[in-house]
Amino acid sequence: MYEQISHSVLNDILVRLEPEMKSKDLKHFYIRLGANFYAIYNLFQQLYGSRPDFKDKLYVLVKTLAQAYVARRDALKHLDFEREKVHDWFLHQRWVGYAVYCKEFAGNLEGLQQHLSYLQELGVNMLHIMPILACPPAENDGGYAVSNFRKIDAKVGNLKTLDALVTNMKAREMLLVLDVVVNHTSDQHAWAVAAKQGDPYYQDYYHVFDDRSIPDVYEETMPEIFPETAPGNFTWDAAMGKWVMTVFNHYQWDLNYKNPAVLIEMVDIILFWANKGADIIRLDAVAFLWKKMGSQCQNEREAHLILQLMKDCCQVVAPGVLFIAEAIVAPVEVTKYFGEDAINAKECEIAYNATLMALLWDAVATKNAKLLNHGIKSIPDKLERTTWLNYIRCHDDIGLGFDDQDIVRAGYDPKSHRAFILDYFTGKHPDSSARGIPFGQNHKNGDARIAGSLASLAGLEHALATGDAYAIQSSISTILLLHSVIMSFGGIPLIYYGDAIGMLNDASYLGNDAKKEDARWIHRPSMNWDDAEQRKVVGSVQYQIFSALKKMIAIRKEVEAFADHNNRELLEVDNPHLFVYSRFCARDVKARILVLCNFDIQPQSLSTALLRKKGFLQHALVKDVVTGEMISAMSEVIEVPALGFYWLNT
Numbered sequence: 001m002y003e004q005i006s007h008s009v010l011n012d013i014l015v016r017l018e019p020e021m022k023s024k025d026l027k028h029f030y031i032r033l034g035a036n037f038y039a040i041y042n043l044f045q046q047l048y049g050s051r052p053d054f055k056d057k058l059y060v061l062v063k064t065l066a067q068a069y070v071a072r073r074d075a076l077k078h079l080d081f082e083r084e085k086v087h088d089w090f091l092h093q094r095w096v097g098y099a100v101y102c103k104e105f106a107g108n109l110e111g112l113q114q115h116l117s118y119l120q121e122l123g124v125n126m127l128h129i130m131p132i133l134a135c136p137p138a139e140n141d142g143g144y145a146v147s148n149f150r151k152i153d154a155k156v157g158n159l160k161t162l163d164a165l166v167t168n169m170k171a172r173e174m175l176l177v178l179d180v181v182v183n184h185t186s187d188q189h190a191w192a193v194a195a196k197q198g199d200p201y202y203q204d205y206y207h208v209f210d211d212r213s214i215p216d217v218y219e220e221t222m223p224e225i226f227p228e229t230a231p232g233n234f235t236w237d238a239a240m241g242k243w244v245m246t247v248f249n250h251y252q253w254d255l256n257y258k259n260p261a262v263l264i265e266m267v268d269i270i271l272f273w274a275n276k277g278a279d280i281i282r283l284d285a286v287a288f289l290w291k292k293m294g295s296q297c298q299n300e301r302e303a304h305l306i307l308q309l310m311k312d313c314c315q316v317v318a319p320g321v322l323f324i325a326e327a328i329v330a331p332v333e334v335t336k337y338f339g340e341d342a343i344n345a346k347e348c349e350i351a352y353n354a355t356l357m358a359l360l361w362d363a364v365a366t367k368n369a370k371l372l373n374h375g376i377k378s379i380p381d382k383l384e385r386t387t388w389l390n391y392i393r394c395h396d397d398i399g400l401g402f403d404d405q406d407i408v409r410a411g412y413d414p415k416s417h418r419a420f421i422l423d424y425f426t427g428k429h430p431d432s433s434a435r436g437i438p439f440g441q442n443h444k445n446g447d448a449r450i451a452g453s454l455a456s457l458a459g460l461e462h463a464l465a466t467g468d469a470y471a472i473q474s475s476i477s478t479i480l481l482l483h484s485v486i487m488s489f490g491g492i493p494l495i496y497y498g499d500a501i502g503m504l505n506d507a508s509y510l511g512n513d514a515k516k517e518d519a520r521w522i523h524r525p526s527m528n529w530d531d532a533e534q535r536k537v538v539g540s541v542q543y544q545i546f547s548a549l550k551k552m553i554a555i556r557k558e559v560e561a562f563a564d565h566n567n568r569e570l571l572e573v574d575n576p577h578l579f580v581y582s583r584f585c586a587r588d589v590k591a592r593i594l595v596l597c598n599f600d601i602q603p604q605s606l607s608t609a610l611l612r613k614k615g616f617l618q619h620a621l622v623k624d625v626v627t628g629e630m631i632s633a634m635s636e637v638i639e640v641p642a643l644g645f646y647w648l649n650t
Contacts, residue, residue, distance in 0.1 A: 006041035009055065010034070013062050021066055028077070029069040032316045033062070040316075043309040047302065048260045057260040061313070064264055068271035068317045076275065076318065083320035088385050090322060090349065090492070093562035095175070096553050097126040097494040099394060101142070102156050105497050105527045109157035109165050118532065120172060122500055122546065123553030126492065127169065128177035128282065130395055132156045136188050138514040139251040142395065142524065144179075144284060145186035149269045159276065166277035175279040177324065180270050182310075183285035184252040187237070187244075192253050196239040205262055206253045207245035207291060209234075215243050217293050222247070227442040229517050233297075247288055247297070257289050257306055267313045274318040281314075282324040283307070283348065286337060299333045307347040308339065323348040324389065330401065331355045331379045338386040345386045353388040353491060355379055358401050360392060360482055361450075363599040364458065365424040365432075369579040371402060371410040372599075376570060378403050387564045388491030392482045393457070393499065397439040397449035397520055398425070418447075425450045425457055433459035433471060435505060439519040453523040454479060455502040460541070464504075474601060476502070476541065477643035480548050481597060484626075484645040487556045488583060488595050490568045498525060500549050501532050501542040555625055555647070561585045561593045571614060577604045578640065582616070582650075592616070593625070594648040598640040605637035616650045623649045 010033075044058050051057070083089055098119055106112040112129070119127065131143030134151040143153070152158050169176055185192055194202035209215055215234040222233045225248055234243045235250040245254040255262050270281055290302035307325070314321055325337035325348035334354070339346025356379075359372040382388065400421055404414040423429040425436040436452030455461060458478040463471035479502065486493040509521030535546035556562050561583040571580040577600035585591035594616055598604045611617045617633035624631060624646045631638060631648065640646060 003038045003041075006038045009041060009058065010037050010062075012055075013059050016059055017063055017066060020063075021070070024066075024070050026066065026069065029066060029316065032319065033065070036312045036316050039312045040309065043305050043312065044260070047257075047263070047305055047309070051260070053260075057264065061260075061264050061267065064268050065271070065313055065316050068268065068275060072275050072318060076277065076320070080318060080320035088565075091385070091387055091564045093559060093564075094557045095126050095492050096124050096487075096556070097128060097177070097389065097492050098122075098124040098497065099128040099130060099391075099494055100497040100527075101130050101395065101524055102132050104524055108155065109152075109161040113165050113168050116168060116172060116174070119174075122495075122550050123557070124495065125173060126175040126177065126280075128280075128494070129179075131179045131181065132162075133179075133181075136186055136251070139249070140186065140514075141249055141252060142518075142520070144181050145184070145249065145252045146181050147186040147188040148190070149180070149185075150272060162276060170277070176277060177280040177282055178273050178276075178278040179282045179284055180266070180273060181284040182255070182266050182270075183288045184246075184248060184254045187251045187253050189253075195244075195253075196237060198240070203240070203242070204259050205256055205265075207256050208240065208242045209244075210242055212243060214293070215245070218245070218291070218297070221293075221295055222297050224442065226440055227444070228440055245291065248285070254288070254291065256291075257302070263306060263309065267310055270310060270314060271317050274314065274321045278321065280322045280324055280350070282326055283310075284326045286325050286348075287327045287329050287333070299327075299329060299336070304336060304340065304347060307337065311345070311347055322350060324350040324352070326352060328352060328354045328396070328399065328401070331375075331403065335380045335382055338383045344384055349386050350389055350492065351382075351386070352394075353379075353390050353489075354399070354401060356388070356485075356489065357391055357393070358399060360485060361398055361425070361457070362402065362421060363579065364478060364482070365421050365434075367600045368576045369597070369599050370576045371406060371412070372579050373570070373572070373576075374406040374409045375402055378406055381566065384566070388489075389494045390486035390489050390491045391494040391496065392486060393454045393496050393523065394494070395496070395520065395524060397451050398436075398457075399449045422448055422450065425452065427462075433462040433475075435459075435461045437505075437519050437522060451519040451522050453503055453505050453525070454482075454496065454499045456505040456523075458482075460502055461504045464541075472541065474643060476544050479545055480552075481599070481643050481645055483549055483552060484595075484647070485579070485597060487552050488562055488593070488647060489581070490562075490564045490566075490583065492564075493553075493556075495549070498527060500546050501528075501535055502545045503528060503531065552626060559583075559593060559625065559647075560587070561591060573606055573610060575604050575606055578606055580606070592650050594622075594646070594650045596638070596640050596646045596648065598642065598644050601642050603639050603642050603644075605639050607637055608633055608635060611638075616648075618650070625649050 133146045134148035191202045191205045230249045235246040287298045290300040291297045327337045359375045363372045400418045407414045424432045425434045435456040436450045438448040439451040441448040458475045460475035463475050505522045506525030509515040515521040534540045534542035565586040569582045579597040583593045621630045
């Protein structure tokens with residue numbers, strides 16, 4: 001877009017930049033910069049326009065982009081061109097994700113290379129390697145307290161071993177997802193160390209205060225993220241002689257994005273990893289980027305402006321790279337991280353569907369889909385050219401972030417229902433076989449979240465311990481039912497490492513001083529490769545789960561209706577135990593898949609007359625594309641097996 005003021009500013013910047021860049025081939029850089037500069041200028045002005053150094057900082061930002069473009073390899077630039085031509089490439093049903101801790105999964109990056117064939121055997125082609133950057137050995141929050149944004153943890157590898165992994169993955173047509181922790185650093189980061197030593201330049205990289213007067217005002221409205229292990233949001237640093245904002249843990253210092261130098265640093269870091277071959281950058285804790293007194297310091301408008309600016313900058317240098325928003329917030333807030341008042345993504349192309357995850361666990365506990373059916377309707381429609389990451393469990397805890405109004409609509413009292421869910425998944429309820437543990441307990445209000453592996457939460461740990469064959473099969477059915485939803489609902493399914501072989505809770509973290517205070521390590525085990533070999537033994541638990549998931553993934557990739565083009569329709573049915581929706585092909589709305597999910601431990605029936613009324617079951621027989629079973633549409637009902645599902649080709 002041409003706009004006179006921004007165009008004039010850009011001319012001035014390019015005149016300053018030209019002597020350093022005159023020997024470089026910047027044709028495509030200039031084209032993209034020209035296309036995006038009005039937005040970059042406007043956003044930068046909204047955030048920093050009142051500063052006397054505004055134009056100088058804007059020049060530094062553009063120079064940073066130019067240098068990153070020059071450093072980008074030709075092969076990656078070619079990939080950018082290809083993805084610009086097919087701009088919705090990531091909405092295809094072919095993509096299936098898998099999340100790992102590198103050390104726990106494979107020891108190091110070289111070990112991870114050796115296990116890529118395992119992932120390909122399953123059907124995975126998008127690998128999220130959780131933080132591998134340098135961090136302190138003890139206080140590191142599982143890698144999310146970074147001490148050096150450009151250095152890989154020596155225990156995991158180095159940039160050379162990452163290059164080898166990237167080359168291997170590109171050959172296999174696998175996407176790489178890497179984290180950039182944009183909200184905070186370790187207190188051992190060079191910036192924090194300089195701040196502790198009294199450098200005012202780096203103290204301005206963080207939120208630091210001489211006394212408690214301002215922090216106390218913040219505390220009036222800010223919630224506690226980890227009330228059990230890290231109460232409050234500020235930490236006294238004796239070396240610096242000041243209070244510093246530490247929303248997550250005392251050793252994680254929140255960055256101050258009111259300082260444009262911080263924004264420029266983080267844009268440069270994002271582009272550094274894009275240039276190392278990351279196809280997707282996961283931006284951690286994006287809801288917390290802007291701090292404002294009198295608010296919860298989450299989901300502020302300025303946080304969205306920062307993300308839009310990061311996206312526009314990435315579009316100039318590496319337009320083939322996508323962003324994931326790690327924003328575990330209310331449904332009404334989460335879609336804003338795609339970009340408000342837009343048709344296509346202005347911020348992040350991908351976001352975690354945390355609401356679906358929480359609702360699925362509710363359905364497991366209640367044995368019905370009442371809250372699931374109500375809660376899904378509360379998720380606003382996503383934008384075009386954006387998609388969800390649908391997951392059952394991840395490295396983090398499971399929160400009970402249901403909307404109170406949806407809980408009431410489902411016929412429950414919000415407080416008592418949340419207490420029931422917590423009791424159920426921590427094994428306190430008499431009807432529960434789940435073996436999770438509470439996490440982040442807030443003794444002031446009784447709130448807590450849930451930690452535990454998928455298999456243990458689904459009852460497999462208890463079933464194996466008792467030797468109850470029926471309970472074992474029910475647990476396996478629950479695991480597969482949950483995966484059937486994330487595979488078919490619309491978005492990219494994300495499998496957590498170990499779930500494909502039913503790995504259980506691992507309490508060994510209690511013997512590790514660096515981990516024992518964080519209950520989430522119970523579901524961050526070392527991958528049991530001996531158990532993984534059992535996937536080849538017909539009849540074993542590992543075989544039953546792995547082979548079923550492998551088949552499900554293969555079928556997903558073949559069904560065009562599972563591509564994510566806002567092509568899902570929720571169906572209201574007369575059986576509260578069932579979750580029913582259809583997926584239709586964007587090119588042919590008659591090519592539909594009808595998904596029926598039964599969360600009860602008994603078979604459940606669905607009226608065929610009701611389905612015909614909604615335009616389904618036009619033939620005498622319909623096919624379940626997973627099993628190949630032909631199901632009569634002429635009887636009065638379709639019976640869905642206990643904890644079972646159908647993908648019906650109607």
